[in-house]
Amino acid sequence: MTQTATAPPTFLERLTGRRHAVRTSKDVVVLHGVTKRYPNGRVALRDVDLVVPEGDFVFLVGPSGAGKSTLMRLLIRDELASKGHVVVDGNDLSHLRRSDVPRIRRKIGVVFQDFKLLPRKTVRENVAFALEVTGTKRALVGPAVDRVLALVGLTGQANQLPNQLSGGEQQRTAIARALVHDPRLIIADEPTGNLDPVISWELIQLLLRINELGVTILMATHDAEVVTALRKRVVALEDGRVIRDETGATYHQAD
Amino acid sequence: MFAFIGFSLRRAWQGFWRNALMSLAATLTMVLMLLLLAGFFVLQNVLVASLSFVEQKVEVVAYVQNTATQDQIDGLIKQVRAMPEVASVTFVSREEALAKFRDMQAAQGRGDVTTTLDTNPLYASLNVKLRSPGDLPAVTAALGGSKIVRNVLNIQALVERVTTVTTIIRNAGAVILGIVGLIVLFIVVNTIRLAVLARAEEIEIMRLVGASDAFIRWPFIFEGGLVGLLGALITIGILAAAAQPASAAMAGFFNVLPLELGPVGRDTATLVLGTGLGLGVVGSWLSVRTYLIR
Structure with missing residues (x-):
């Protein structure tokens, strides 16, 4: 066993039992001059520049229709930029072969406001699903699922169906599913939008803990209280442009 | 895999x-x-x-001269049978034709008129069944070309309609x-x-x-x-x-x-x-x- 002395395994690597090549510190997300024009002529993003270094926690704020969702869809290459470059973990998405897209998506965990859990699968099956459909060996699935369920605190609810869970527990299941691939980046699109304030705080605490484990987090939100309290980096979008990008910022009324 | x-x-x-x-x-x-x-x-x-x-009901009937010898008739049957268009050939002799005619008359309840005749007026015939009704002209021509064939019943119009x-x-x-x-x-x-x-x-x-x-x-x-x-x-x-x-x-x-x-x-x-x-x-x-x- 020749462990690289300079880079001990991160907590998450120990957690998921998988050892990656030593991660060099670099930017996880780079957007350069990105414009997105939809076929119907609507321009959702205009000349956006954004750099997110590894380990960052970024709030993405702005009114509905400002381009937050479009930005996230560009990152998971659900859409392609009309102009400019979108680079995720060193891969320029506009030059990516179709067959390489799944590989990039496994580096990104996505969490939605409406959870997007499969109603007929238990918590464990929902999380395992992400590994099974990406061809993970069956023997590795069980242990990896157990570890992420422990991390999000759902070990006791592993065999329940989503409709037997509270909203917060459903969202934690979604986070577990997003984590199970050991991603570099978690994209959360208004993850607390359907949750009451106390549960929202619990969820934010969980995301902060995951961020401390070295996972970069990009979270779109309207929750002024959370943004202001945490004093993290805030990127504000309006009408498809970045109008503010500050570290340790608050939620502005205009956002 | x-x-x-x-x-x-x-x-x-x-x-x-x-x-x-x-x-x-x-x-x-x-x-x-x-x-x-x-x-x-x-x-x-x-x-x-x-x-x-x-379509298989389509049958070409060629009447044979009374002067034809059995050898000539056998030769014609053999020749027609060899044609690829032909499904089957049956020979109906004059006597058989007469017997058939009498049966048909009797079946329709008519009196037997043939008893008034001193000779059999009917001709012997070759009844040729075809594989396809489209082959009618070729078979008709082949039969008509034979010296011992008196005439070939012309059913072209009927066959075309069918x-x-x-x-x-x-x-x-x-x-x-x-x-x-x-x-x-x-x-x-x-x-x-x-x-x-x-x-x-x-x-x-x-x-x-x-x-x-x-x-x-x-x-x-x-x-x-x-x-x-x-x-x-x-x-x-x-x-x-x-x-x-x-x-x-x-x-x-x-x-x-x-x-x-x-x-x-x-x-x-x-x-x-x-x-x-x-x-x-x-x-x-x-x-x-x-x-x-x-």
Whole structure:
């Protein structure tokens, strides 16, 4: 066993039992001059520049229709930029072969406001699903699922169906599913939008803990209280442009 | 590779049973459509068999000179039999012709007029059955060219009329079968599309967590194949159960129809199986494809 002395395994690597090549510190997300024009002529993003270094926690704020969702869809290459470059973990998405897209998506965990859990699968099956459909060996699935369920605190609810869970527990299941691939980046699109304030705080605490484990987090939100309290980096979008990008910022009324 | 196939089959099986209602609806639609298709296919076969039965009735009658010797007649029979267009040749001698004529008169309840004659007025004839009514001119010409043939009964106009009618009916049958096939195709593909649509969210999640296209596509294709196979087997079961009484009824109804059910049954089973499996697979392929193209 020749462990690289300079880079001990991160907590998450120990957690998921998988050892990656030593991660060099670099930017996880780079957007350069990105414009997105939809076929119907609507321009959702205009000349956006954004750099997110590894380990960052970024709030993405702005009114509905400002381009937050479009930005996230560009990152998971659900859409392609009309102009400019979108680079995720060193891969320029506009030059990516179709067959390489799944590989990039496994580096990104996505969490939605409406959870997007499969109603007929238990918590464990929902999380395992992400590994099974990406061809993970069956023997590795069980242990990896157990570890992420422990991390999000759902070990006791592993065999329940989503409709037997509270909203917060459903969202934690979604986070577990997003984590199970050991991603570099978690994209959360208004993850607390359907949750009451106390549960929202619990969820934010969980995301902060995951961020401390070295996972970069990009979270779109309207929750002024959370943004202001945490004093993290805030990127504000309006009408498809970045109008503010500050570290340790608050939620502005205009956002 | 084996792990992938195993995964796909397992997922297909799970998908089928976890959405049992949808799978059942798709399978039953498949069964109904396959029954419709098989019904029209059998009907088309019966039609074609009936038409060729009618066409086989076309017979060329060549009357032979009374002066012809037995050798000459035998030679002509041999020559005609050798023609590829000819199905069979029967020789009716003068005496047989007279006997037939008397029988026909008696059957119609008329008195025997032939007793007033001192000689047999009828000619011996060659009755030639054709493989296809279209060969009539060639056979007529061959018979007419023989020295010992007195004349050939001209039935050209009648044969042409029969051929026109049978051709129209045959084409109409094929067109109707084609239309039914198209309807079946659309309904089955649409049913499978609905079944896949019901699981759009599952596909979306698979895409989001980074499943490759193959991992998304193949379970659905296997599942579509399963629906098709199951539908086809149920249909064949129903047809097999119905075949005996149906053919008995048909034999009673058209007692002259020389319809052999063996090959038709085998063709129908092949058609049902191929269509069911094919539509299941192609339907899923097309339905999932709309979610993969981005």
